[in-house]
Amino acid sequence: MIDEITYIPYEQTVFSATQTGINVSSPWLSLDVDVEDTRKAVIMQVLDRIASGAELISDGEIQEFLAFFAGYPVLHATPRVLAPGRTITYSSDAGELLRSDGPRQFLEVLNPFPDIDIADAFSYFPDTWEWDVDEIxxxxxxxxxxxxxxxxxxxxxxxxxxxxxxxxxxxxxxxxxxxxxxxxxxxxxxxxxxxxxxxxxxxxxxxxxxxxxxxxxxxxxxxxxxxxxxxxxxxxxxxxxxxxxxxxxxxxxxxxxxxxxxxxxxxxxxxxxxxxxxxxxxxxxxxxxxxxxxxxxxxxxxxxxxxxxxxxxxxxxxxxxxxxxxxxxxxxxxxxxxxxxxxxxxxxxxxxxxxxxxxxxxxxxxxxxx
Ligand SMILES: [Fe+2]
Known part of the structure; x- marks a missing residue:
């Protein structure tokens, strides 16, 4: 794969202008970043373009801006492009997990502790998996x-x-x-x-x-x-x-x-x-x-x-x-x-x-x- 990563904000992520710079927030994080006066106009334009639904991936300025936040859990990394040539893949297997209908059933299979009754301890767990794996x-x-x-x-x-x-x-x-x-x-x-x-x-x-x-x-x-x-x-x-x-x-x-x-x-x-x-x-x-x-x-x-x-x-x-x-x-x-x-x-x-x-x-x- 080529190394360069392009980002898009999570749907929960919001960028907004503040007195001294910008704020990035999501339900789990709020971060204030100061912006130098000389950079403010450019950054505000970038925020406008993001808000107006611009094509984020191909916009170099937007990518440069987003890359600054790559260390925080506010962005999704879009799939990279494959480099030409033979591709090695990584494949894992976890039969016990994939055969389980839900988290509790998996824990039943996994549980090594005689003193833990899974059905009782995790009665508050749902019976089935809830995350949409196809979407991921x-x-x-x-x-x-x-x-x-x-x-x-x-x-x-x-x-x-x-x-x-x-x-x-x-x-x-x-x-x-x-x-x-x-x-x-x-x-x-x-x-x-x-x-x-x-x-x-x-x-x-x-x-x-x-x-x-x-x-x-x-x-x-x-x-x-x-x-x-x-x-x-x-x-x-x-x-x-x-x-x-x-x-x-x-x-x-x-x-x-x-x-x-x-x-x-x-x-x-x-x-x-x-x-x-x-x-x-x-x-x-x-x-x-x-x-x-x-x-x-x-x-x-x-x-x-x-x-x-x-x-x-x-x-x-x-x-x-x-x-x-x-x-x-x-x-x-x-x-x-x-x-x-x-x-x-x-x-x-x-x-x-x-x-x-x-x-x-x-x-x-x-x-x-x-
Ligand atoms: Fe640690």
Whole structure:
């Protein structure tokens, strides 16, 4: 494939002029960018052309403008053109996933934990898959070759759906934060207990990180160098989370309560690590968050408690992710992939759909402890 990527804004993305420059916003992100006075007229023209539905892909100025935002989840990468010559394709297989009628059925197949009853723990999941895989495929189909798909386009198409899903579910996460904040004022000992449970979930993810990345390095050779570099960045992050937990409880690690959501989420990632480089990339992005506020929202609440130093570990971890823009790291994985098959697009989409449900479900389950 030729390397140059052209972008179009997600349908949820809006660019607008501000006093000092421009604002780009979507339901999950709002970003202000200052524009130098000498550039303002040109940029305003570009905004007008985008708003009037101009042909975005062939307009060099618009592409230059959009490329500035390529590091943020506000754009779809249109399928690239194939370079002439023989084309290598990447094809993954995941029978257990594709044979499942929905996320719950897939989890039934995957579940290694005798103490988790999937039907019971995930009764709030739909019976069938809900994302339109054909639509995701059509947004990533390489025009000249009907049955080849651009992995970067599939990645950005999947990203749009998972961000939309997260934003629709964000009410629960906000309720959780509000309730624990209220609990802090009402019953601080109980607040510390709940916070320890909440942080334990993050601890589980960081502790199990290696058991996901190890198999990925082994089974996904096309992206193993990139995953190795990423693994170096992630090492020992569980210690940071544990540092915070230890301020709140001296409960031994073996007694930490990990939710079915977080345990199955890790199992899905391990499965992806063995089956699909594209899907694995989409899942790493989910695990790394979406957009990063100035500081960790949970850390902020801890800071206001009578054990303010409990915020130090989680905040340090949060800042590592924010500084390194970790949610975008998997883009370096996807860029290494050749065109992919339609089945690979489907596998990646299904993996993302089940993972984002588990991810969003976590807040719901922790809320039940309150
Ligand atoms: Fe990270």
């Amino acid at each position: 495929a059509s947004e990533s189909r390489i025009a000249a070759a009907e049955m080849l798909f651009d992995p970067i386009s599939a990645y950005t198409a999947i990203r749009a759906r998972r961000l939309q899903f997260q934003i629709e579910q964000s009410g629960i996460a906000h309720t959780l934060l509000r309730n624990i904040e209220a609990l802090r004022e009402r019953d601080e000992p109980r607040f510390f207990k709940i916070l320890a449970i909440l942080l334990s979930q993050q601890f589980y993810v960081t502790r199990e990180c290696g058991s996901c990345l190890g198999p990925a390095i082994e089974h996904l050779p096309l992206i193993s160098d990139q995953i190795r570099a990423y693994a170096d960045e992630e090492i020992h992050h569980d210690r940071l989370i544990l540092k915070s937990i230890r301020e709140l409880t001296d409960q031994p690690e073996a007694e930490f309560a990990f939710t079915p959501e977080i345990r199955l989420e890790i199992e899905v990632i391990k499965y992806a690590a063995k089956t699909c480089a594209l899907g694995f990339s989409a899942l790493v992005s989910i695990m790394e968050g979406t957009v990063y506020p100035d500081s960790d929202p949970v850390g902020d609440i801890l800071k206001k408690s009578s054990k303010p130093s409990a915020h130090i570990g989680v905040e340090a971890h949060f800042q590592i992710n924010k500084r390194g823009n970790h949610t975008a790291i998997p883009e370096t994985f996807v860029k290494k992939l050749p065109p992919v098959t339609e089945r690979t697009v489907a596998i990646a989409a299904r993996l993302a759909e089940v993972t984002i449900r588990l991810d969003s479900g976590l807040a719901r389950t922790v809320l039940k402890h309150l």
